[in-house]
Amino acid sequence: MNPIVIIGSGLAGFNTLKEFRKLDKETPVVVLTADDGRSYSKPMLSTGFTKQKSADELAMANAEQVAEQFNVTVRTHVHVAGIDTAKQRVLLPDDHLDYSALVLALGADTWTPPLEGDAVGEVFSVNDLIDYGRFRQALEGKKSVTILGGGLIGCEFANDLSNGGFQVSLVEPVGRCLPMLLPEPASAAVGRGLEELGVTFHFGPLAKAVHHRHGGPGERDMLVTELSDGSHIESDAVLSAIGLRPRIDLAKQAGLNTNRGILTDQTLRTSADKVYALGDCAEVGGHVLPYVLPLMASARALAKTLAGEVTPVSYGVMPVTIKTPACxxxxxxxxxxxxxxxxxxxxxxxxxxxxxxxxxxxxxxxxxxxxxxxxxxxxxxxxxxxx
Ligand SMILES: Cc1cc2nc3c(=O)[nH]c(=O)nc-3n(C[C@H](O)[C@H](O)[C@H](O)COP(=O)(O)OP(=O)(O)OC[C@H]3O[C@@H](n4cnc5c(N)ncnc54)[C@H](O)[C@@H]3O)c2cc1C
Missing domain, CATH: 3.30.390.120 (Enolase-like; domain 1)
Known part of the structure; x- marks a missing residue:
């Protein structure tokens, strides 16, 4: 019997696996992941400087431990190159794998604005444990960070990096914190809370370019972020937190219906037979909800469907707690x-x-x-x- 194949080892992929194994201990399952397959809770990435946790300390289990615990195969550092839905086959760089059911838990890509300058390659984004490890390492012995974007991830990192002792500057063109989520007075409260921690806001302009500034004798090398109003911010590092886009390319190339995310019905089924999607990559019944609660509800429902009892997911009330303890x-x-x-x-x-x-x-x-x-x-x- 061909295995159930899950692409993605984030919270969506691993929670589907965990929920499925509660119902079915035997059916073969293969997890394919482009990363190292460590199990971790992504929301913890924006509390790591407060808690002084390294990437290794945030990891709950490595790929081998997950494989053993759930009686599955986990193949790491494998980038799935295509899907042949007619043959029920996943195409790997030098190989292929046939599936009885396929779960797309592909997550979302970070979006970096079109920046100029000779230091663009040094702009970080943190969307997984590996990114977090690199970012943490780059900040060792450093003092200041410029954050591009004042949404959920930008504001959480502003709070977390301030708690970790960094001087934080935050650039947000819309002119206030969390503009897509909060009305103006609530944004202002978050802004005041973060300002009291020492965060400096640059509301209004866009970031245009990031340049190196080589320090003279006895001075540190710095990065200079150039803004559209002509002002400049000097810092040791730049973190882009502009936004996320559901990863839909693989599904699109395979002929699946996509919109903002990979389109599914309420049973998480895509437009292709035996192919399901959930988590940040999915648009479930018209909803793109890149948060933990919806993906947990989806994982529970999908596990039942995979175990033979077709089950629609229900989204109840889905509050999001934003980890800005300053407000x-x-x-x-x-x-x-x-x-x-x-x-x-x-x-x-x-x-x-x-x-x-x-x-x-x-x-x-x-x-x-x-x-x-x-x-x-x-x-x-x-x-x-x-x-
Ligand atoms: C810093 C931060 C803080 C957050 N805080 C909160 C919070 O407090 N509350 C909340 O509700 N949400 C929060 N979120 C959002 C939440 O963490 C995400 O919604 C959730 O983790 C997404 O999980 P996922 O499994 O869908 O995607 P991901 O974790 O991105 O996993 C995607 C997986 O797919 C794999 N993959 C992709 N393409 C391929 C391919 N072609 N071949 C093989 N493998 C592939 C990747 O390697 C990865 O393993 C936060 C997000 C961030 C970045």
Whole structure:
């Protein structure tokens, strides 16, 4: 019997494996991964400087340990080059592998803006454990970091690197923190919290270029980030946290339907027979939700389907906790199609922002500071995202 093949060893791939093994101990499973196959919790990457954890310390198990624990084959450093859905076959660089079912848990690519300058190659992004290890190593003995992007990842790293003793500058063209997730007063509260930690904001301009500045005798070499308003920031390192794009190319080349992500129905099934997708690469019933809660719900449902009981995933209320302890944030993002307005109460950095639709029903919220205590109560009032 051909194995179930899972491509990807992130939280989506490994949680599908874990949930499946609770139901079926024997069916052969092969995990293929472009990285080293270590099991880790990605959200921990933006708390590593606070907790002073190396990449090795954040890893929970290596590929061999995962293989043994779950009775599977894990093939590391394998980049899947294609999928032949008619033959139910995965194409590897010098080989192929036939599957009985295929799970795409491919994650998302980081997006770096089109920068100029002779130091562009030194701009970091941190989207997996290997990136984190390299970034940490590069910062050894260094003092300052410029972060490009003030979204979830940018703000979390701003808080974490400040806690780790670095001087942080953050560039955000939209002009406030977490602009895609929070209304203005909640953004302002997060901005004040981070400023109190020492973060310097450059709101408004775009980053245009990153150059080397070679220090004179007794001086450190620095990187200079040039902004579109003509100003410059000097720092030891630059971290890009501009955004993520679901990895859809492999699916697209194989003829699967894609949009923002790999399109699936509520049972995580793509447009090809026996091919499923979940996690950051997937657009499930119209939702692209690059967070842990949705992928855990998807992994549980998909495991049942793979074990023979076709099971749709339900998305209940999906709050996201943003790890900015300088000003804690919990947000339940408003679904794209919902129209309405924010009702906002603020008291210093404690902001309660409730998004109500045209019928006055709660459809999302953003809470900062002490107001995050309202989370449980509000979760009960919200409708499920995808019942
Ligand atoms: C710094 C940071 C902090 C975060 N914090 C939070 C948080 O607090 N709360 C929250 O809900 N979410 C958070 N997120 C988001 C969350 O971590 C992700 O949604 C989740 O980890 C995605 O898991 P995944 O398995 O879909 O993707 P990934 O972890 O990216 O895994 C993708 C896998 O696919 C493999 N792969 C891709 N293409 C190929 C190929 N062609 N061949 C072989 N293998 C391939 C890769 O090697 C990798 O193993 C955070 C993200 C980051 C970056």
């Amino acid at each position: 804690p944030v919990v947000v339940c993002p408003v679904p794209d199609e919902v129209e309405g307005e924010w009702r906002i109460e603020e008291n210093g950095n404690d902001v309660t922002a409730l998004f109500e639709d045209r019928d006055g029903k709660l459809r999302g919220y953003a809470l900062t500071g002490e107001a995050i205590k309202e989370k449980m109560k509000l979760n009960k009032e919200l409708p499920a995202l995808m019942p």
